[in-house]
Amino acid sequence: MDRPLEGIRVLEVAQYTFVPAAGAVLADWGADIIKVEHAETGDPQRGLVRVLGYDANRAGSSFAPIMEGPNRSKRSIGIDLSVPEARPVLEELIRRSDVFLTNYLPGPRAKLGLTLEDVRAINPNIIYVTGSGFGSEGPDAASGAYDSTGFWARGGSAEGIMAPGADHVTFMPAGAYGDNIGGMTIAGGIAAAIAGRERTGEPSVVDVSLLGVAAWATQFTVNLALFTGGPLPKVQKTTQAAGNPLTGAYRTADDRWLQFSMLQPTRFWNEFVMLLGLDHLVDDPRFATMAGITENAETIVSWFADAIAARPYDEWTEIFQKLSGPWAPLQNSWELGHDQALVANGRIVDLVDADGESQQLVANPVKFDNAPVKMVRAPQFAEHTDEILQELGIDDENLIGLKIAGAVT
Structure with missing residues (x-):
């Protein structure tokens, strides 16, 4: 069963990435996702042209990765939920869905008749899911957030990676960073709710907040601060374990980096120093114990750094293919997109865009039955409006009437 959610329909009334990313994961898992977009303006994310200093799309192409990633394999319907004539359409969609998924704030939900009570009055068995900034309870329940703020x-995370005395805040490593992590979390919550409803017959109300996802991601330091009774002291962060030169990052001759994490240094010592070309250190009695390595760590680090700095990145990545201890190259986004492990496991998926051009997208990290992900491009704005309305039994005359009223695109 490589598409375990086949036959599940999700009605997604959401925009940007946080909650739509959950819909994308569910679509990868086989669910039918109907994305509701405003009949005139659509998902505001369609209008983004610059993200973190990068162009979000390319002239002459309909393919915009920031839109495609969280919306692949969905169908889009354009509805103006504020128009009374649109209400019967919305209600029929709710009636035919297993999951209602939204990131609308409580105020707009109440105004548009999308509260839990409104939706459950139409479909008592529907799973009701919200992605929020700060949770469904508390003083900030009605406040919105982006991943740069709430996550x-x-x-x-931002404070956690700042060095002591830093004069600026380091920004997220990628656009929609917390959103995508949060979307995966929402998808997991929905899958659990579907399993629970199958077992008990009771539909769940699910809420996942960006702040909650962030606290989970940084729980080691949060838990430690709670345990010690106050803020943790600011320390100089390093990738190197104290006293262990076989951990940490080393720079190559061409200013690239390699990360090592051999937490049992005596086990890998001879192998590592031979690959570095430091054969004279093999079986050196000074470094036969952890205590000996720790005592001489500063000197050893300088030896290792000099050795690695003598060769370029490509040579070292070839040499270290023979290393049995844990290590990794520091890869950029292009290299990650071509990583042999991702490609071999079907986590980079080929598809065809609306222009007929071949493109690639990252798949969600969950793999079922060793099967490839079945993925198609994201929908164009309101692309499936007529198709979905016809599925609801709306004939051509009424469809035209809805369009004249401005209820649908």
Whole structure:
């Protein structure tokens, strides 16, 4: 069963990435996702042209990765939920869905008749899911957030990577960073709710907040601060374990980096120093114990650094294919997109865009029955409006009437 959610329909009334990313994961898992977009303006993310200093799309192409990633394999319907004539359409969609998924704030949900009570009055068995900034309870329940605020800043990650005395805040490593992590979390919550409803017959109300996802991601330091009774002291972060030169990052001759994490240094010592060309250190009695390595760690680090700095990145990545201890190259996004492990496991998927051009997208990390992900491009704005309305039994005359009223695209 490589598409375990086949036959599940999700009605997604959401925009940007956080909650739509959950819909994309569910679509990868086989669910039918109907994305509701405003009849005139669509998902505002379609209008983004610059993200973190990068162009979000390319002239002459309909393919915009920031839109494609969280919306692949969905169908899009354009509805103006504020128009009374649109209400019967919305209600029929709710009636035919297993999951209602939204990131609308409580105020707009109440205004548009999308509260839990409104939706359950139409379909008592529907699973009701919200992605929020700060949770469904508490003083900030009605406040919105982006991942840069609710996840990265307030959630502790930004402060956690700042060096002592830093004069600027380091920004997220990628656009929609917390959103995509949060979307995966929402998808997991929905899958659990579907399993629970199958077992008990009771539909769940699910809420996942960006702040909650951030606290989970940084829980080691959060838990440690709670345990010690106050803020943790600011320390100089390093990738190197104290006293262990076989951990940490080393720079190559061409200013690339390699990361090592051999937590049992005596086990890998001879193998590592031979690959570095430091054969004279093999079976050196000074470094036969952890205590000996720790005592001489500073000197050993300088030896290793000099050795690695003598060769370029490509040579070292070839040499270290023979290393049995844990290590990894520091890869950029292009290299990650071509990583042999991702490609071999079907986590980079080929598809065809709306222009007939071949493109690639990252698949969700969950793999079922060793099967490839069945993925198609994201829908164009309101692309499936007529198709979905006809599925609901709306004939051509009424469809035209809905369009004249401005209820649908």
